[in-house]
Amino acid sequence: MTRDEITPAIMEIFQREFEIVNPDLDKDLRETYGFDSVDAIELLLEIERLLKFELTHDEKKLAMDIRTMKQIIDYVELMAGRKDR
Amino acid sequence: MTERRVVITACAAITPIGHTRGEIVESLRVGRSGVKPLREDHLLSKYIHSQVFGSVDYPIEYDFKRTHRKTMGPVAYYACQVAKEVLEASGLAQEFVTSGRLGVAFGSTHGSPTVQREIYKTFFGGSRSEFSAIGAVDYLKSMVHTTAVNITRMFGITGRVIASGTACTTSSQSIGYGYEMVKHGMQDAMICGGADEYDTTTVAVFDNLLACSTAFNDRPSRTPRPFDVDRDGLVVGEGAGAVLLEEYEQARRRGAPILGEVIGFACNNNGGDLILPNLAGITETLRIGLRDAALSPDRVDFISAHATGTKMGDIIEAQAIHAVYGDRPMVTGLKGYMGHTMSTCGVIETIITLYMMAEGFIAPTLNLEKPDERCAMIRHTPALEAQPISIAAIQNFAFGGVNTSLLVKRFV
Numbered sequence: 001m002t003r004d005e006i007t008p009a010i011m012e013i014f015q016r017e018f019e020i021v022n023p024d025l026d027k028d029l030r031e032t033y034g035f036d037s038v039d040a041i042e043l044l045l046e047i048e049r050l051l052k053f054e055l056t057h058d059e060k061k062l063a064m065d066i067r068t069m070k071q072i073i074d075y076v077e078l079m080a081g082r083k084d085r
Numbered sequence: 086m087t088e089r090r091v092v093i094t095a096c097a098a099i100t101p102i103g104h105t106r107g108e109i110v111e112s113l114r115v116g117r118s119g120v121k122p123l124r125e126d127h128l129l130s131k132y133i134h135s136q137v138f139g140s141v142d143y144p145i146e147y148d149f150k151r152t153h154r155k156t157m158g159p160v161a162y163y164a165c166q167v168a169k170e171v172l173e174a175s176g177l178a179q180e181f182v183t184s185g186r187l188g189v190a191f192g193s194t195h196g197s198p199t200v201q202r203e204i205y206k207t208f209f210g211g212s213r214s215e216f217s218a219i220g221a222v223d224y225l226k227s228m229v230h231t232t233a234v235n236i237t238r239m240f241g242i243t244g245r246v247i248a249s250g251t252a253c254t255t256s257s258q259s260i261g262y263g264y265e266m267v268k269h270g271m272q273d274a275m276i277c278g279g280a281d282e283y284d285t286t287t288v289a290v291f292d293n294l295l296a297c298s299t300a301f302n303d304r305p306s307r308t309p310r311p312f313d314v315d316r317d318g319l320v321v322g323e324g325a326g327a328v329l330l331e332e333y334e335q336a337r338r339r340g341a342p343i344l345g346e347v348i349g350f351a352c353n354n355n356g357g358d359l360i361l362p363n364l365a366g367i368t369e370t371l372r373i374g375l376r377d378a379a380l381s382p383d384r385v386d387f388i389s390a391h392a393t394g395t396k397m398g399d400i401i402e403a404q405a406i407h408a409v410y411g412d413r414p415m416v417t418g419l420k421g422y423m424g425h426t427m428s429t430c431g432v433i434e435t436i437i438t439l440y441m442m443a444e445g446f447i448a449p450t451l452n453l454e455k456p457d458e459r460c461a462m463i464r465h466t467p468a469l470e471a472q473p474i475s476i477a478a479i480q481n482f483a484f485g486g487v488n489t490s491l492l493v494k495r496f497v
Contacts, residue, residue, distance in 0.1 A: 019151045034152050041221035042155075 001080040013046045025070040090333035091267045094341040096436045097170035098326040101139040101423035110440055113448040118306035119423040120320050129285040135297035137305040139322020139424025153239045156225040158197025159282035163325035164232035165239050168276055171327045186273040188244035190259035191233040194252055194428045198284040200227040232280050244272050253483035255279045257431025261350035263330045273332045279428040280325035288321045296395055309394030310452040311418025312460040319393040320424030326432035343496040344439050349378025355486030362401040367488050371409040374490030382410045387477040389434045392418025393425050403460035417466045421451030431481040442474045442495045
């Protein structure tokens with residue numbers, strides 16, 4: 001899965017699941033859009049559905065420091081790459 | 086410890102007989118029942134003998150933000166809606182709401198059965214797909230204190246939280262414990278109540294215990310029949326209710342409308358059987374309530390009886406009322422109108438009592454046509470009485486042997 005495919009897919013998840021439309025890539029999601037800890041856990045499940053494989057516990061822990069859309073896209077790209085390997 | 090006066094300054098209910106005060110009062114005046122046929126649920130309904138349910142079958146316009154909605158099952162929607170209506174009606178300043186001096190006492194029978202059902206479907210469905218996993222928020226939607234904490238979250242309330250989950254005494258305990266919080270100065274105000282969503286699991290439980298009404302499946306509005314010779318069991322219902330309890334001096338200073346004063350509360354346990362009603366236990370509850378309110382029995386002029394319409398329960402309650410109050414106060418079993426709204430019945434019956442206090446009438450027990458002679462020794466309300474209520478007792482009893490009595494006084 002390429003970055004060009006990941007970005008619109010994550011944007012679509014944000015609109016569908018969190019009612020957040022076209023979030024800024026660099027702004028803090030919690031401060032700007034009220035994206036909280038419960039949302040973050042839900043997002044991980046959505047990412048698994050997107051990638052069509054289950055993330056390991058350690059991989060999920062990696063996501064806990066994510067604050068921005070750009071970091072989410074980076075993370076998904078990294079995970080997609082792991083799958084490819 | 087200093088004892089302070091506790092008044093009710095706002096209330097709201099979602100009931101099978103209406104949402105607004107006007108709708109509920111009209112239903113009481115014309116004798117309109119909220120009991121309807123049990124809906125098909127593609128799981129349990131076809132196995133249940135009792136095919137009636139006290140149903141909220143009108144639309145409710147919710148206006149909740151996504152960040153609030155995501156942790157709410159149907160039961161929390163009900164709870165947050167009545168809490169929202171109460172806070173809006175109260176006129177409380179936002180600074181007070183978030184000050185830590187306002188608490189929440191709110192509960193439900195068992196969280197959200199609708200969400201729990203989805204969890205079980207995933208768990209027992211045989212699917213190994215990791216993509217049908219149980220959602221992260223499912224616990225927050227279904228846990229037993231989901232109503233209380235969704236209310237605190239929605240309004241930024243930072244005070245005490247009490248989440249009673251004692252089935253049919255849940256919301257009467259909420260009011261009682263909220264009353265004690267404010268009376269003893271631990272909080273200056275409490276939002277108290279309960280909610281239960283549409284749920285066939287509860288019907289199945291009571292059906293298995295042979296406690297549900299089955300003889301009126303073709304005439305839902307004719308059941309339950311509290312104290313009536315033809316009663317054949319309870320009818321499960323749904324709904325929500327909230328009252329705002331407030332310290333009297335604060336309410337007076339801010340010019341809040343005072344709907345009534347809570348003057349006493351009792352809660353005890355039968356100390357034995359978890360199902361059967363217990364005359365000694367219930368009688369003692371009523372006596373403790375009067376002692377707490379420092380009242381002689383003759384001061385109470387209206388009793389909202391628990392009166393679920395079961396064979397034994399109504400007889401035991403009538404005996405307890407007669408032993409403590411004699412045949413002076415008028416007695417109404419409000420479940421005749423809407424069935425047994427479970428965790429919510431105490432607060433709904435309290436709110437209806439406040440409405441009747443304000444309107445100056447006492448509603449009759451719906452479907453009480455011929456009192457069972459074993460229940461006939463108390464003063465039933467067979468027809469609407471244009472009589473003011475000064476002091477009311479609201480009685481509720483639950484599985485587990487938990488009993489409550491709330492004493493509420495008209496504010497003059």
